[in-house]
Amino acid sequence: MKTLNKLSYKGFLNKIGIYGMDKYEDIILIPLITEDPIILIGEYGTGKTQLLNNLAKILNLKHQHYNASLISFEDLIGYPFPNKKTGEIEFMKTEASVWDANSILIDEINRCKPEIQNKFFSLIYERKLEGMELKNLIYRWAAMNPPPYLDEDNLHQEYEGVNYLDKALADRFSMFIKTPIWTQLDESTKNSIISDRLEKELAPDKDFIETLTLLKKELKESLGFQHHDINKYSIFVADSLAKNGIDLSTRRVKMIVKNLITLSVITGKKEFLFFYDVLHFSIPHRCFGVRINSDLLKAIHDKAFTEYINGNIDYFHKFYFVRNFIQKTEILINKIKDPYERGLLLTNFINDDVNPIHKKAYLYTLFPLLMSGRIDISFQALELVFLNIMDFYKYNIEIDNEEENDISLLINLNNNFIDYISSKLNQEDNSKMVNFIKLFLFKIVEENPEISKEIIDFLINEMKDFCKEYYFNEKEEL
Amino acid sequence: MNTGGPLSRRIIDKMAIRNINIDCFFKVETIVGFKLKDDNEYDRLVRIITEFCKKKKYKTLDELKNLIDLPKTRLIGIETNSKDLSKVIRNLDVASVEEILRNALILSLTTESLIYDYERPVILNKKNLDRSIIFYNIGGFYANY
Numbered sequence: 001m002k003t004l005n006k007l008s009y010k011g012f013l014n015k016i017g018i019y020g021m022d023k024y025e026d027i028i029l030i031p032l033i034t035e036d037p038i039i040l041i042g043e044y045g046t047g048k049t050q051l052l053n054n055l056a057k058i059l060n061l062k063h064q065h066y067n068a069s070l071i072s073f074e075d076l077i078g079y080p081f082p083n084k085k086t087g088e089i090e091f092m093k094t095e096a097s098v099w100d101a102n103s104i105l106i107d108e109i110n111r112c113k114p115e116i117q118n119k120f121f122s123l124i125y126e127r128k129l130e131g132m133e134l135k136n137l138i139y140r141w142a143a144m145n146p147p148p149y150l151d152e153d154n155l156h157q158e159y160e161g162v163n164y165l166d167k168a169l170a171d172r173f174s175m176f177i178k179t180p181i182w183t184q185l186d187e188s189t190k191n192s193i194i195s196d197r198l199e200k201e202l203a204p205d206k207d208f209i210e211t212l213t214l215l216k217k218e219l220k221e222s223l224g225f226q227h228h229d230i231n232k233y234s235i236f237v238a239d240s241l242a243k244n245g246i247d248l249s250t251r252r253v254k255m256i257v258k259n260l261i262t263l264s265v266i267t268g269k270k271e272f273l274f275f276y277d278v279l280h281f282s283i284p285h286r287c288f289g290v291r292i293n294s295d296l297l298k299a300i301h302d303k304a305f306t307e308y309i310n311g312n313i314d315y316f317h318k319f320y321f322v323r324n325f326i327q328k329t330e331i332l333i334n335k336i337k338d339p340y341e342r343g344l345l346l347t348n349f350i351n352d353d354v355n356p357i358h359k360k361a362y363l364y365t366l367f368p369l370l371m372s373g374r375i376d377i378s379f380q381a382l383e384l385v386f387l388n389i390m391d392f393y394k395y396n397i398e399i400d401n402e403e404e405n406d407i408s409l410l411i412n413l414n415n416n417f418i419d420y421i422s423s424k425l426n427q428e429d430n431s432k433m434v435n436f437i438k439l440f441l442f443k444i445v446e447e448n449p450e451i452s453k454e455i456i457d458f459l460i461n462e463m464k465d466f467c468k469e470y471y472f473n474e475k476e477e478l
Numbered sequence: 479m480n481t482g483g484p485l486s487r488r489i490i491d492k493m494a495i496r497n498i499n500i501d502c503f504f505k506v507e508t509i510v511g512f513k514l515k516d517d518n519e520y521d522r523l524v525r526i527i528t529e530f531c532k533k534k535k536y537k538t539l540d541e542l543k544n545l546i547d548l549p550k551t552r553l554i555g556i557e558t559n560s561k562d563l564s565k566v567i568r569n570l571d572v573a574s575v576e577e578i579l580r581n582a583l584i585l586s587l588t589t590e591s592l593i594y595d596y597e598r599p600v601i602l603n604k605k606n607l608d609r610s611i612i613f614y615n616i617g618g619f620y621a622n623y
Contacts, residue, residue: 372617
């Protein structure tokens with residue numbers, strides 16, 4: 001009997017010419033195993049269509065690719081004609097009709113007319129068309145550009161003709177996977193993409209097909225058991241989101257459970273970060289323009305996972321995951337005990353593509369704790385941290401010594417931001433803390449004049465809370 | 479936006495930034511340095527220290543750490559060109575051995591990125607010694623509040 005080699009699918013995205021989504025490889029595998037419909041959401045030119053069309057090739061599927069903005073219903077069903085023997089209406093199969101397809105991709109699904117969107121309901125959810133079952137159809141995939149958020153100024157809509165997806169239709173899809181844009185890719189990925197110039201002739205990948213078959217079998221067995229931890233996790237998440245005004249349908253909660261069970265089958269374990277990614281990709285609200293606050297979702301996931309999942313919390317990754325400065329530091333102090341491991345964590349954090357402004361703000365605020373030895377880390381890591389933020393620590397001294405810098409500072413700073421930062425901070429009665437934070441913010445504004453007020457607010461709150469917790473509340477011992 | 483003139487507001491902000499400055503924000507722990515006239519002087523400086531160690535029968539330079547009262551906390555330094563820093567040694571003939579040793583040790587325990595750490599090994603070379611540095615106690619940021 002063949003046994004499943006869990007790693008035999010690793011690298012399948014690169015094989016089909018998709019780069020920059022490697023960390024989601026396990027997640028993209030989920031709908032291939034559950035056979036549930038998915039939508040890829042991404043900006044134009046991010047490889048959505050290529051990903052799905054090429055997947056069909058390596059899976060040896062008879063694949064139909066439709067563009068929803070151009071499609072007429074007749075394209076899907078073929079030409080109707082009366083069967084003289086039975087007297088019933090049948091449909092003449094054409095090259096483009098859906099009857100024999102194993103997989104379909106409905107591209108630009110949010111650009112078609114509402115009446116066509118309605119026709120997709122039964123096709124996507126029940127694999128039926130005009131009441132007739134499509135026995136060969138396994139995979140139903142769709143792709144779309146992101147519609148504007150409802151809380152944004154719609155006059156500046158980026159895509160012409162992009163509509164919100166009907167909520168009921170969106171709820172038929174099990175996952176909504178986002179594809180990254182160019183600026184989110186690292187240098188080696190960009191290089192791989194532009195080097196991959198040849199259109200590959202993709203042949204069916206027997207090993208990959210076999211792996212999927214085995215994983216499907218394993219999932220079927222696994223679905224036969226109760227997964228109390230995943231159930232409780234999902235109930236907690238759904239209830240918490242509802243309390244914050246984000247309602248999930250009963251069907252959606254069941255889909256989240258199924259996706260998480262499938263993830264556990266694929267990876268063979270329950271991992272903190274993967275659970276979040278699956279949760280994040282299982283929520284449909286982006287399709288109809290509702291913004292989900294990622295901090296809120298992360299906080300809910302964090303609580304649910306810690307409370308209910310007897311799984312593996314990888315604190316190295318959790319450190320990157322939480323944005324709250326105090327929570328990050330608690331991990332550094334309480335969960336990672338060895339100074340060299342702490343140093344390694346901070347070194348990785350510095351080299352990781354975390355938001356550079358958040359990263360600098362955190363390291364800047366943390367630095368006095370590292371220097372005093374209240375958090376012991378290796379010297380090499382301390383030096384690396386310092387190199388990353390030394391400009392901020394040397395900033396005030398330089399401007400004092402050299403008149404020229406002093407003047408350039410005054411010219412470059414955006415006065416509106418000076419006012420804003422000052423108005424936010426000047427109510428605090430701790431002048432030392434205020435100046436410590438101001439120094440950082442003035443320099444970061446100087447370096448990033450386009451910085452948003454949301455980021456400034458986030459930094460002010462996090463830095464203030466951190467300073468109060470560790471520097472100014474007489475909490476001497478950690 | 480213009481009430482009072484944007485310039486006046488800028489001056490206020492400028493003062494606010496200056497408030498952060500040096501000793502009232504991060505405490506200046508010490509100032510050390512050498513500004514000797516040429517390479518021969520630096521060779522002489524190294525000779526003074528190594529001969530001192532020989533006389534004391536020290537096997538490593540690290541043993542000097544026990545002799546001199548050095549800061550035990552980590553410090554960050556800012557290199558300075560300021561000429562009026564009295565603690566910077568310009569002439570070996572007029573400085574005491576203790577002063578020379580203290581300055582040399584602190585500089586030898588300070589990395590290129592200007593972090594001083596008592597636990598580091600003493601590395602005596604011209605590149606390390608030919609610096610004038612103001613050291614700040616960043617770790618003491620909260621302590622004297």
